[in-house]
Structure formats: structure tokens, C-alpha cells
């Protein structure tokens with residue numbers, strides 16, 4: 001099975017059957033010495049992005065990468081318990097419908113110049129990262145103001161690998177992945 005790294009996974013599109021078995025997962029280190037699993041090409045691209053941003057003075061680390069649907073179920077159940085269903089639906093994907101199950105998406109954590117972990121979604125450090133994502137084949141998957149298209153609230157930390165070619169097209173047209181796939185499928 002040839003894997004499509006622009007695969008669309010959202011509340012209406014489940015992770016395609018067989019996708020998990022088609023990808024090769026590799027692990028890369030996260031900040032505290034644990035590791036995060038990602039699809040192999042995604043992992044290589046992220047390490048290049050991390051290296052580049054590190055050299056510009058912006059430390060970035062992976063926080064969460066590949067998750068099995070069983071793991072997604074656990075996270076879902078805990079969130080419903082802790083925050084309620086309404087909050088959970090806005091921020092979490094149902095098991096089987098999470099990009100994290102493709103190995104192509106990851107959540108990152110950034111640090112400011114004082115070495116403090118950035119918790120604020122509006123932090124200027126994100127603005128340093130965003131313009132470079134496409135150069136490494138990534139897109140910001142849930143941009144601000146696109147909630148009605150993507151089905152998710154703004155998530156500055158969730159990046160998605162689609163490959164350099166697709167990322168460039170998406171970046172230049174200010175599209176979401178949903179819009180890119182729609183244009184791609186147009187006859």
C-alpha cells in the first residue's frame with residue numbers, strides 16, 4: 001500500500017483501513033528523555049525543522065505523536081470525565097478519527113528565550129515557527145478562524161506533515177487541508 005501523506009482525517013473522515021500497517025513508525029526523543037513515535041518520513045522532517053528552529057533560537061520539542069486508537073480512546077474517556085463532553089468534542093478527535101493515529105501529526109512544545117515552556121496560545125514564538133513549517137513539509141492543521149472548515153478550535157501546537165510539495169501549495173493559498181483535498185479532487 002502506497003501511503004498518501006496528504007490523507008484527510010477529520011471528524012467526518014476516519015483513518016483509512018490498513019493505514020497503520022502501511023506506515024513505518026520510528027521513535028524520536030522528546031524533552032524529558034522519553035520518546036515520541038512518528039511515521040518515518042515525518043520524523044525525519046520534524047528533526048530537520050527542530051534543528052532549523054533551534055539554530056534560530058527557538059527550542060521546539062515533540063510532545064505527542066503517533067497514538068493507537070486504543071490510546072486515543074483512553075485520552076477521550078479521561079477528557080470527558082475531567083472536562084465534559086462539550087469541551088472534549090472541540091479539542092479531541094474521536095478514536096479512529098484522530099490525525100495522531102496516522103503518525104503524520106504531532107503536538108509540539110516551544111520554549112521562550114528564558115527557557116520557560118510556552119503555555120500561552122498567543123505567544124509570539126508561534127509566529128516565528130509558522131512561516132517555516134511548509135519549508136519542511138508541515139502545515140498548521142487547525143488555524144485560527146477556520147474552525148468551521150477543520151472542525152477544531154485553533155491549535156497552534158498541532159502540526160501535520162503532508163510533504164513539501166503539498167505544504168507549499170497549502171501555504172501559498174492559505175488553505176486548510178480540507179480545501180487542498182477538495183481542489184485536488186476537482187476534475
Ligand SMILES: [Zn+2]
Nearest residue numbers: 100106107158
Ligand atoms: Zn494534536
